[in-house]
Amino acid sequence: MIVINNCFHWIGYHLLQKFLEGGYEVMGCDPITSEKREHLSMFVGRNSHFEWMETLPDARKKESDIIYIDVQPHVLFIQLEDNQTHTISTPMLFGEFMDREDDGFEYKDTFISFESKKFNEEAVWIEDFVDILFSLFKENQLNKDWKVKSLSKSMREEEDGDEVIYVRQTDTVSNRLQLIDEHYQQYTNLY
Template identity: 25%
Template sequence: MHFLIDNCYSFEGYHLVETLLEEGHEVSGIHSSVLSNKEVHLSMYLGRHALFSEGIQEKDYAAYVTFFGEGAKQVDVQRRVNLHYGTSEDTDADVQILLPICYGKWMPRDTDALQWEGQNIPFDDAFFRAHALPIQPVMQTVSKLLAGDTSSKNYRFYAKDVCPEQEDRTVIAFTRNLKDDLTALHQHYAKYSQFYK
């Protein structure tokens, strides 16, 4: 399948594109004209892959994925999918996926905190420890939803130990090993901190 991904070099977009490519899908990526140093670095990782191309192609896309309600409204596709953290203004989306607070390699961060939704959230913060999920399995699940027949129109991710019942969304719950995950991510940050800026 071929997917069009907007904001393809953002933290979230990069991990989704990487997952789709690993699963053998073709991906066209759209990005802003001005890239941060980190986005330039991530573009070099993705740009080497034979199944990745930049820009909108003359293809029959299975889905156009936008993040946070931002994207080109005029793209003609079978499905529009919007991933967001809270309320989204993308009323044209066929599928809405509500993301949790995510952590992973290349996340917006400094030594002690994650930058999320305009806030600094320390890694030892109670909200982070209760709700944060690793981005890789989240995007692996999103990839499966994109490639499958999405019968639901709304999805939401939770950590298994805090997952409530919801009638208006399909709930996807994950277990995690936050301590080991953060140890590995702090080591990655120490090694590549110059690319995080």
């Protein structure tokens, strides 16, 4: 079983969807404090592999088949079956359901324009990131800390060790931005 804390945060929602699509039992924890989170809960509420709780249980079960993922804005905390916790530092992510303005979004307390060099070099599409995380999970590679970065040349650094995973974009940033614009037009009432 996978337990995802903050499962209706926009990143948590994409993780939740990926694990459900992979056939896993998922328990989602989220107090649903906004209308957007409430709508996201409706997208999965009737899935028989999904169970929702408002908060994480105080005493986590000591069963060997439960993995906890705590979703925070720039890092994921993964607690494995052996109770060891590891982190996955996320890159600048963008995708459906993220909080944004027409021309950009807030990232680490700084407004990032969709037209900026920083965005075009560092941003990673949420689904590409989730696919990487799911691959690490399937290959039992979550037993150490990871840092995920865009594959762009400017993001590669000499001191990057084997704990860095570079994500190759599966489509152009402009095509992804068009998908986000279409999504936001369809779900305007959520924002």
